[in-house]
Amino acid sequence: MSSSNRDQFIGRTLDSRYRVRAKIARGGMGTVYLGEDLRLSRKVAIKAMHPHMVDDEALVRRFEKEAHAAARLNNPNVVNVHDQGFDGEIPYLVMEYVPGITLRDLLKRQKRLTADQALEISEAVLSGLAAAHQAGFIHRDVKPENIFLANDGRIKVGDFGLARAANTNTTTGQALLGTIAYLSPELITRGVADARSDVYAFGIMLYEMLTGTQPFRGEQAVQVAYMHANQDVPKPSLISRESTPELDELVRWTTLRDPERRPRDAAVVLARLRQLLNGGLEAGTKVISDTAAAPTSVIAGTTKVLDQNTTVQQGSPTQTPPPQAPSQPPAAAGAGGVAGANGIAGAGVATGAASQRSQQAAQRADAAKQRLSPIEVSQLGAEKRAKRGKIMTLVIIALATIVAIVAWWFGQGPGNPNKQLPIVSQPAAAAPAAPATTAPAFSGAVAQLPAASA
Known part of the structure; x- marks a missing residue:
């Protein structure tokens, strides 16, 4: 054909x-x-x-x-x-x-995602990758184009079985530039890929979801490849208020250039992500913005992915524990994913897990009143940064005003030692006598006055 x-x-x-x-x-x-x-x-x-x-x-x-x-x-x-x-x-x-859109379509539409959206998609992606890694399978081409957001709320990783063949002497031009943006340093330098390479690609994708841009960009694929091999991925919070210290750390951990220091597979990252979700992001979220026309779907009884009217809610906030070392066994890993009793999978957790989290949240209610969730911390930080920005603006304006006054004084004003001002002689005919007052004494020249009219 x-x-x-x-x-x-x-x-x-x-x-x-x-x-x-x-x-x-x-x-x-x-x-x-x-x-x-x-x-x-x-x-x-x-x-x-x-x-x-x-x-x-x-x-x-x-x-x-x-x-x-x-x-x-x-x-x-x-x-x-x-x-x-x-x-x-x-x-x-x-x-x-899978009728719907890809993550790339969503990024084009929305530019950057909220923290809730990024976490919801991340959990689903890591669940699929964890199942593949446990089965000894590597994707090799994790990128937004291969993440499918179904109209009914499901989130799926696609193109398993095609990545290895497609990346072998067949990808050129713009397609190569798009793929290499997510390739791990070891795959670029040594041509070796394992589960940790998929973890690296996930970390790059998480950075892009939070910031709306890839960490390394260039006109030529070789430029992007060089940056992946020789530069660390910056913190998302440097350019996005959606990121929190916990998400900054998750991006840093998954994109370490040395694969030996990186999480060994997606199950380890999934366990850590669920700790973050249990700690401060327990309520339902929404992936597609209100402007998208799509049907409503409930995932695992807790998460609405494509709801037109649902707003993001926050669960009981708690402090997030420190990140686990990469070598630590996953606390909640496995290939089972996060399917609910109704068999529909997405970014939420199963109904039983949601119920368990609700009980834990009730037990922590009193302590939670004194703590802030990661989202609240991010909002508080944004308010502080905005306040500091206003103060800095006022300080800069004040300094600029002082500099202008000083420049005038010594340039055109009386403070210029080279400027000679004429002395005005007193008129011959004095004005009619006025009540006697004591005139102040002036040293030096006085300003020229206009002649008195008759």
């Missing part, structure tokens, strides 16, 4: 089962189509490899192998792979269809 008749793929039936309905998107590895599973009467996503890539037999074999591995992943925060096959020489994948 040549590029000239690529659209003829639409309308075909693959393996006497999958009817191709419409084209959804085109990426560096292949084209994604909306399809229908005729046997099970459900919508599916079909990703077909680009025809010009099928001549690389090693690439095709790698594509097939990785697809088989991805099909073994079964997690509510992972886009599931249902089937794999060939249409002539073109390999294709049949995947779960």
Whole structure:
């Protein structure tokens, strides 16, 4: 199938089962189509490899192998792979269809996310990655384009099984520039990737969610790669008021250049993130802003991801414990993700976990009155910074005024030693006598006065 008749793929039936309905998107590895599973009467996503890539037999074999591995992943925060096959020489994948937008779409729309949004998405992403890492699987291409936000509230990591093949001598130009923004230093310098490389990519993505920008940018991919290998990721709070000291530390910990000092897998990071959520961010949050038109969905009974009217609420605030060392075993890790009893997964935790947190919050109610949540601390810090900014503005204005007065005094004013002012002689005819007063004595010259009119 040549590029000239690529659209003829639409309308075909693959393996006497999958009817191709419409084209959804085109990426560096292949084209994604909306399809229908005729046997099970459900919508599916079909990703077909680009025809010009099928001549690389090693690439095709790698594509097939990785697809088989991805099909073994079964997690509510992972886009599931249902089937794999060939249409002539073109390999294709049949995947779960997730109607909605990507995290990249949300960042374009909103520029930067709130702390609540970033934490909710992060928990879902880490849940999916933790399941993959426990199964011995590495994503290798974690980025906002591969994070799917479904209309019904689910948050899923996609393109498992495609990343390794797509990143092997096939990614060039702008696609490479977009991918390299999330590559770990060890992958850039040594070409070696493990679960810690996915952790690094997550940390970069968390930074971008909080700030609306990537930490390292350049016109050429080699410039970005050099910065990843030789520079530390800055604190998000330097340019975003959404970040807190806890989130700054989470970004720093997950993006350490030395992989030996980084968390060993996503499960460790997930355990730490849930400590933050249990400590100060227990209430429901909202991922999509009010301007987005999308249906409402309740996740695990506590979190509304796509609610038009729900506002962000804060749970019982507590102090956040210090971060665990990377080598410490996860306190709440596992591959099970955060699926609730209704089977819908997202950024919230299960109903049972939410109930447990509510009980803990009630027990801590008295102590919590004397403490501030991370969000309140962030707001208080922002108010203090604004107040300090106003004071500094007044000080600068006062100093500028003093400098202007001094410059005038010694430049054009009486303080200039080189300036000679004329002395005015008294008029011959004195004015009519006035009551006697004592005139003040002036030393030096006096200002010139206009002549008295007759």
